Amino acid sequence: MVKYGKGSVPLGSDPWGVMVVLSVIGFLLIGGMLTSLTVYMSVMQPLFRWDEAEMGAGPVALLLGMSAGNLFVGRAMRAVGIRRLFAFGVGMAVCGWVAAGFTGTLTFFMAAMALAGLGVGMATIVPGIAVIAQSFHRHRGLAIALFIGGCALASATMPMISGRLIAALGWRETFWTIGAAAGVICAGLVYVLPCSRCGASDGDGAENLGLTREQALRKPGYWLLAIVLTISQLSLNAVLFNLIAYLRHSGFDQADAVTVYSVANFMSLPGLLIGGLTSDRISARILLPVILALQAGGTLALLGVGGDPLWQGRTAIALFIMLWGSMAGLPAQAGSMLLTEMIGQRAYPAMLGIIFTINGFVGALAPVAVGWAYEASGGYALPVFCLGTLTLVASIASLFCRSAPFVAAMAARAN
Secondary structure (H helix, E strand, C coil): CCEECCEECCCCCCHHHHHHHHHHHHHHHHHHHHCCHHHHHHHHHHHHCCCHHHHCHHHHHHHHHHHHHHHCHHHHHHHCCHHHHHHHHHHHHHHHHHHHCCCCCHHHHHHHHHHHHHHHHHHCHHHHHHHHHHHCCCCHHHHHHHHHHHHHHHHHHHHHHHHHHHHHHCHHHHHHHHHHHHHHHHHHHHHHCCCCCCCCCCCCCHHHCECCHHHHHCCHHHHHHHHHHHHHHHHHHHHHHHHHHHHHHCCCCHHHHHHHHHHHHHCHHHHHHHHHHHHCCCCHHHHHHHHHHHHHHHHHHHHHCCCCCHHHHHHHHHHHHHHHHHHCCHHHHHHHHHHHHHHECCCHHHHHHHHHHHHHHHHCCHHHHHHHHHHHHCCCHHHHHHHHHHHHHHHHHHHHCCCCHHHHHHHHHHC
């Protein structure tokens, strides 16, 4: 048993090595599938003659599948162990992505995306954060930030790679190529992961300190945190899956729109590094409201894109990239840290899965909701304004998320 501080780590491997493996898997599945989907959609929409609402159906199915996968993570990690859970998730994600290359109808495409999303949800963010949170005590914030940073790096690079592959091979062949590459690489990586069951009882280690699931479910602050993170995710998804289309409508060509999209995602890397180092020194209860306020400012900056004079549009793009881009990965990181402060480690994987399931299901509505709002209002100004305002309200609401004093005291003793 590896020891970190006074709490035992329930993984029979080097925790930093496990974090690296989880990051690579997240890089391939999040970057190659989730954040690259908008590039495929921009090519598939005119081919299949989908309208704006129909174009959001694929991302919605993917996000709903991810949410369903998140819901079962806590139980699955205890029942079958870490390695088998990730192997099963990777297998489903690859099968769904390869199947998408055979798309002939919107219904078939949605089914393939739902299968891929189910696998992505069971092999990326929620199980990865749960394993890292239970493996690290002293450098937990930095480790989670680096893990999410790997996914953010994928979001900055994989859409451009997917775009070039689509231009060179075609969109069907790119689905098959990315799916096959992810399957081969991840098949070897999952065997590096430990077989232990994360969240299982293991003596008096730090993983058994904190509230039970029933106590956490009765805690108002838990549900407030779930609402806050759901609003944040709804706004992030809306921008993530509609930014390229929005920029195209604002006068950008395809290449420039993809470049702005990728640069904005790349900016989350320094943001996550700074946020991870800071969250190990400052309470997430203080950081989360600041992060959400900056996210709101970056979202509202999009209102100035394409405006006259020319400097106004460029300033808006710069503000969006700096604010939204640098904050994009931090709500999940800070929210996960705050959940640890609030409930401890005993029920952490299950309670984190519930939160990500809620914000996943609601956030999955974002692409279609923006499409409806666009068709109703004739532009993107109204949905962008509403998303920015909602995120600002979430920032204020997060000030009232409080941790249980005895949980914080027990965690301090474990460290």
